[in-house]
Amino acid sequence: MSQDRIVAHFQSSLAGLTKAVQSNELLATTHAIARAVTDALKAGNKLLLIGNGGSAADAQHIAAEVVGRYKQERPGWAAIALTTDTSALTAIANDYGFEQVFARQVQGLARRGDILFALTTSGRSPNILAALKTARDMGVATIGFTGTKGESMRAACDHLFVAPTDDTPVIQQVHMMAMHAICDEVEQALISATKAK
Template sequence: MASPEVNPDTHPLHGTTPGDATAAVHRQLADGINDWAELARALADPELADAVRTAGEELIAALVAGRTLLVAGNGGSAAIASHVAAEFIGKCIHDRDPLPAINLAESLSSITAVGNDYGYDKVFTRGVAAHGQEGDVLLAMSTSGTSPNVVAALAEARRRGLLTIAMVGEGGAHLAESVDHLLVVPSRSTPRIQEVHMLWAHVWCEAVDVLSRDASV
């Protein structure tokens, strides 16, 4: 089947030039680097760094005890959830035995079935109910901190006795009393928030790999 022809007059980039593209990329790169320079200082704040360490220690302790990690998020956060689960099932920086981790947004069939039959707000709560046991961990990510399905999943996980960790942006500070560990990225920029969420998750994955390597020496 032939690809549909693109009408240059209605294309989203209609009217732009190579020079426009160059300027846009240069501008966004500079802005991103500046954002990260500021974030690097903010992320080193002792209180925030301690919160990340504490959440990571409890997550790793649960894995050591044989518990399962559940991960959830929408859109870009769903992609991060998939990445995080893959790091624990596979490896991050060192070979080790696989660890049980499930991305609740992984199955398109499950997501659409639950969304169709029960409503999109239930797509993660059903996953928590299906897979989560007392002592397991739910790591949920929402840049806004207000995604109804993420908030509902955290509540369901807490009700069932799971350790709950929420990674959010500045708009999610209201979840402080609703989860065991709330990690707030000091930003309202969705790309930067998601990048920090990945950084924090990578720190924990790397720590698991280092611990496994050292234990086998």
């Protein structure tokens, strides 16, 4: 590894991305997530996205790609980042505790057929785990994105994408690569389905 910290970070990121693309299991999971999202949006359902810190920003980023567009002109689809409503976040945290900031929103906004995207690099965030449990109890599909220390999330997720690293920034980079790939696949599939009608 280089002594230059910038070069070292580039090398670490490249190693994480390379491991991801070389993992047949990870690629199969990514394809399965893309199919689940395509089916949900095609049926008129929505995506709910959650995360803390950098993962909150990633949740907002992907919600914007779905509602706006990724690469192609097409209708907007339903996606909500549950990290953005400061009134809801602060009221729920104040009244029920921070552990419930996402679970309570899932309870109020999610419906069977929707998908909850839960992003947590550690896989141990109590508010993420509480939201996954609530979604599961409601019959809402659950998709998790984590790193190698987050395997314990698997029982709470219909699909779990595990970035092949425990380095938080690299986990987030691998997550974004995968989520952009999913956006591309979903967009193409839904546009093709619309044209076929």
